[in-house]
Structures are given as C-alpha cells and as structure tokens.
Amino acid sequence: MNSEIRQLADAGVAGNWRPLLESAKNVPSSNWADDARCAGQDLEIFFPDSEHPWSDPDQVREANGIALNHPLNFCADCPFAVQARCLVESLRHDDQYGIRAGMLASEREHLLAAWDKYIDPEAVSSVLRGVPTVLNAAERRAVIARVAENAAPSVEHARRGLGIDRKYLWQLVREHKQSAAA
Numbered sequence: 001m002n003s004e005i006r007q008l009a010d011a012g013v014a015g016n017w018r019p020l021l022e023s024a025k026n027v028p029s030s031n032w033a034d035d036a037r038c039a040g041q042d043l044e045i046f047f048p049d050s051e052h053p054w055s056d057p058d059q060v061r062e063a064n065g066i067a068l069n070h071p072l073n074f075c076a077d078c079p080f081a082v083q084a085r086c087l088v089e090s091l092r093h094d095d096q097y098g099i100r101a102g103m104l105a106s107e108r109e110h111l112l113a114a115w116d117k118y119i120d121p122e123a124v125s126s127v128l129r130g131v132p133t134v135l136n137a138a139e140r141r142a143v144i145a146r147v148a149e150n151a152a153p154s155v156e157h158a159r160r161g162l163g164i165d166r167k168y169l170w171q172l173v174r175e176h177k178q179s180a181a182a
C-alpha cells in the first residue's frame, strides 16, 4: 500500500478524514474511474480467493501468494488522487470485499468502522440542498435530525438528497423523535 495513502487512512481512523477527502477531490477527470489503473482490467483479480472483511490479512496474503502482486501493482501505479477517491468511494459504499487503494478488504475493516461514525459536513449539506449523495449511518441520522428539528432548509430537498419517498422520510423523522424522547 502507498505509504501516503496509509497516513491519510490512519488520520481518518484518528478522526480526521479531511486530508483523505481533499486528496480525493484532485482527480484529473470528471469521471474518476476513467483514470483508474484498473480501468478495463479483469476486476476478478481484485477479489482474492477466500477473503472476507474479517479474514486475517496475513493468511490471505499467504494463501494467495504472488497472485496478489498483480492487483496490488495496479493500485501502486494508480494516480494518487484516484487511489484516494477509490478508498473514499469504498468507504461511502460500505465495500466489504475486494482490494481498494492497495488494501485488502480485511485491512480496511477498521477504516469502515471509523468511517461509519464520521459526519462529513459537505455530504450532509449536499443532501440538504437536494443533491443525491451516499451517506453513512451517522450522516443520515444528522440529516433526519435537521428535518425533525425543522432546521432543514427544505424537506423536499432533503427527501430528494436522501433518495427516499416522503412517507419513508416521515417515518424516519418519527423514529428519530421517539428515540430522542426515550
């Protein structure tokens, strides 16, 4: 794994995801995947045999041997900003399998756990402006809380940003109020 990506990931686990998120913005193209080193490759190689999020990474490396070099070399050659974006996307989409940014799924497990507690103000703001955005559980709760507290600029924008219908939004708001009152 790129040592700089590791440092950004470690900062995230320590509570500061901003450097990783900022690096992920510097991708050269509007479609970041166009510049990925793995674009057009057989993506099967990024899913090592018998690997799960809870695997022991050393055992995965031992079991897969030099076959792992192939995908890991692609990641090492990938532009730095694309590696950062790839890692951010994997966190946002809760990817629990496969190699991303030179990391096995089992090596990203603790990143996912830390990410799930993080609230990205930009992601929350995007949803409140009606821009569909993938949120983690903490960010989603933050949006619902804003609606429940009548602090969202527009309920309709929040609904659109979350990608849910009004009925489900009000159900989530009710549940939020009930748990806040408990």
Ligand code: SF4
Residues within 6 Å of the ligand: 036, 037, 038, 039, 046, 074, 075, 076, 078, 082, 083, 086, 087, 099, 100, 101, 102
């Ligand atoms: S970091 Fe690896 S998995 Fe991610 S886009 Fe680049 S080559 Fe593909």
